[in-house]
Amino acid sequence: MSAPVGRFITFEGPEGGGKSTQVDHLSQRLEQAGVLVYQTREPGGTPVGAELRAMLLVPDRPALAPPAEALLMCADRAQHVSEVIRPALASGMVVVCDRYADSTLAYQGFGSGVDLASLEAVIAFATGGLQPDLTVLIDLDVRVGLERKRAASRAGKEDLNRIDLRDVDYHERVRDGFQTLARRAPERFFVVDGTQPPESISDQIWDRVTRLVAVRAETPRLL
Amino acid sequence: MSAPVGRFITFEGPEGGGKSTQVDHLSQRLEQAGVLVYQTREPGGTPVGAELRAMLLVPDRPALAPPAEALLMCADRAQHVSEVIRPALASGMVVVCDRYADSTLAYQGFGSGVDLASLEAVIAFATGGLQPDLTVLIDLDVRVGLERKRAASRAGKEDLNRIDLRDVDYHERVRDGFQTLARRAPERFFVVDGTQPPESISDQIWDRVTRLVAVRAETPRLL
Numbered sequence: 183m184s185a186p187v188g189r190f191i192t193f194e195g196p197e198g199g200g201k202s203t204q205v206d207h208l209s210q211r212l213e214q215a216g217v218l219v220y221q222t223r224e225p226g227g228t229p230v231g232a233e234l235r236a237m238l239l240v241p242d243r244p245a246l247a248p249p250a251e252a253l254l255m256c257a258d259r260a261q262h263v264s265e266v267i268r269p270a271l272a273s274g275m276v277v278v279c280d281r282y283a284d285s286t287l288a289y290q291g292f293g294s295g296v297d298l299a300s301l302e303a304v305i306a307f308a309t310g311g312l313q314p315d316l317t318v319l320i321d322l323d324v325r326v327g328l329e330r331k332r333a334a335s336r337a338g339k340e341d342l343n344r345i346d347l348r349d350v351d352y353h354e355r356v357r358d359g360f361q362t363l364a365r366r367a368p369e370r371f372f373v374v375d376g377t378q379p380p381e382s383i384s385d386q387i388w389d390r391v392t393r394l395v396a397v398r399a400e401t402p403r404l405l
Numbered sequence: 406m407s408a409p410v411g412r413f414i415t416f417e418g419p420e421g422g423g424k425s426t427q428v429d430h431l432s433q434r435l436e437q438a439g440v441l442v443y444q445t446r447e448p449g450g451t452p453v454g455a456e457l458r459a460m461l462l463v464p465d466r467p468a469l470a471p472p473a474e475a476l477l478m479c480a481d482r483a484q485h486v487s488e489v490i491r492p493a494l495a496s497g498m499v500v501v502c503d504r505y506a507d508s509t510l511a512y513q514g515f516g517s518g519v520d521l522a523s524l525e526a527v528i529a530f531a532t533g534g535l536q537p538d539l540t541v542l543i544d545l546d547v548r549v550g551l552e553r554k555r556a557a558s559r560a561g562k563e564d565l566n567r568i569d570l571r572d573v574d575y576h577e578r579v580r581d582g583f584q585t586l587a588r589r590a591p592e593r594f595f596v597v598d599g600t601q602p603p604e605s606i607s608d609q610i611w612d613r614v615t616r617l618v619a620v621r622a623e624t625p626r627l628l
Contacts, residue, residue: 246453249533300529308476310472
């Protein structure tokens with residue numbers, strides 16, 4: 183396995199923090215700055231992964247035991263790393279990924295109570311040890327985030343998935359999990375307050391990313 | 406997790422050894438002897454597993470990286486153990502399963518070259534450590550077995566799956582893998598020569614199983 187030459191940036195956090203919007207903004211801003219970007223997400227970053235995403239997230243699909251849910255997430259990740267992420271990094275691209283291994287630890291580990299050490303071993307197997315260079319954690323109160331998602335659902339802008347529908351206690355454990363992971367790896371994590379205006383969040387992320395990725399000096403703002 | 410009270414019997418081996426036929430025979434014979442039997446298979450022993458089985462085995466589905474294939478097999482197994490096998494064992498049934506963890510070690514490990522120690526850790530996570538009480542290995546020359554499968558395919562009796570279509574060297578490594586696993590756990594494995602007549606194989610398996618499972622003294626033969 184050759185060492186990646188690009189940069190690998192992941193976005194993590196509880197529901198409703200505007201994560202996917204920020205992934206879009208950062209990817210566009212990097213492209214406008216002349217950087218080759220591969221924007222992707224988990225689960226669902228490959229054709230096989232799209233099928234797995236439906237099995238994992240569509241509410242009326244058969245219920246999954248917690249270890250099975252974790253293993254499907256990791257199968258999606260193994261295929262994604264092999265088929266997409268490693269080749270993109272090897273070609274020098276910046277990969278911007280909406281959720282990665284920290285989500286499995288936060289949701290299936292801290293949230294569902296699956297043993298963390300075992301999960302870490304399964305993740306290492308799935309990824310061959312590939313870690314992000316930078317992880318942006320968009321943190322916010324879970325009630326605020328879930329209410330944002332419910333409002334978007336009522337407005338017909340997005341459907342609530344199976345994990346959104348879990349109870350508030352579950353989502354509190356997930357948020358605490360992300361915060362714990364960030365404290366354990368402060369050099370990799372960049373934590374942003376998700377209750378700020380999107381433009382402000384976008385600028386803070388951009389400042390952090392441009393310490394990692396070389397960009398042209400003058401870049402237009404998107405927001 | 407409560408200790409299983411039933412008995413867990415798995416069938417393993419390379420292609421074309423008549424494994425599925427013997428699973429049917431043993432299950433029927435046990436039922437006729439008054440034993441409560443749950444007959445199942447991997448992958449595909451649950452509704453979720455049926456979807457995974459198609460992703461794993463249908464030849465025109467997207468190609469899978471070896472770790473992704475192994476993780477999907479283990480996701481299927483985790484769901485199967487949780488939803489089907491443990492509850493059946495807890496209720497005192499004899500579970501007869503066509504392929505289980507040894508197949509993952511033989512095919513994805515010995516066959517595809519996925520690291521065996523990592524695979525064993527992922528399998529332990531998926532199963533919560535559940536091991537068969539008895540594993541019947543129906544062993545035979547892989548060229549003989551593959552030719553049987555091709556003949557059945559030409560006769561329209563069954564379709565060749567994605568794994569059947571791999572080359573002979575791969576299948577040789579799988580067979581060697583099964584033999585190695587059997588040598589490592591001789592108390593669990595019962596190895597049968599798959600080139601013998603099916604009735605003879607069935608009788609040998611029955612003799613071995615009735616040392617594990619209490620049956621009525623007189624039982625009719627099916628073959």
